[in-house]
Amino acid sequence: TAACARGDVVYRLRFRYPPDPAAVAASAPPPTPGLDAIAPPETRNLAYTFTGSAETVPVRVFDNGSRTFFRWAEGASTPAVYARGLDEAETAVSFSAQGDYLVADQVAPAFVLRRGNAVAVLYNDAYQTPALDAGSPQPRAEAPRGPRWPFGRGRAQP
Numbered sequence: 001t002a003a004c005a006r007g008d009v010v011y012r013l014r015f016r017y018p019p020d021p022a023a024v025a026a027s028a029p030p031p032t033p034g035l036d037a038i039a040p041p042e043t044r045n046l047a048y049t050f051t052g053s054a055e056t057v058p059v060r061v062f063d064n065g066s067r068t069f070f071r072w073a074e075g076a077s078t079p080a081v082y083a084r085g086l087d088e089a090e091t092a093v094s095f096s097a098q099g100d101y102l103v104a105d106q107v108a109p110a111f112v113l114r115r116g117n118a119v120a121v122l123y124n125d126a127y128q129t130p131a132l133d134a135g136s137p138q139p140r141a142e143a144p145r146g147p148r149w150p151f152g153r154g155r156a157q158p
Helices: 002-005 021-027
Strands: 048-054 060-063 070-073 080-084 090-092 093-100 101-104 110-115 118-124
Touching: 048 110
Parallel strands: none
Antiparallel strands: 048 118, 060 070, 070 101, 080 090, 080 110, 093 101, 110 118
């Protein structure tokens, strides 16, 4: 442009510095309460025992009746965690991290912890099989007759 040719161009220069650490600390939200404040002691099941390799066992484990909380020592690698049902079958565990805890979205009779060749079974000694109540599906009075749709051919039979 003509302004560039005449040397009338003005550039804007801005410096951005990181915020002062003291100001950042002052504006930070208050720390969230620890897991101990979230799950009061009276709602915890601490009755867990184990067999097998102690190197895979967490330093803390408990459940609140619907989820199981695991915490390993700082710096320890976390093993793969599987739930073991009453039929001894193992299934992968869905979990999330909450602070220092790995939280499984279930309570199980036992958990299998595997890291390399090290294996431990962590038993929930207070596990109770969920009971059926009036709102639960009820057993049939008689066995169904003949093939049933969608597994058999044709329509469902009364």
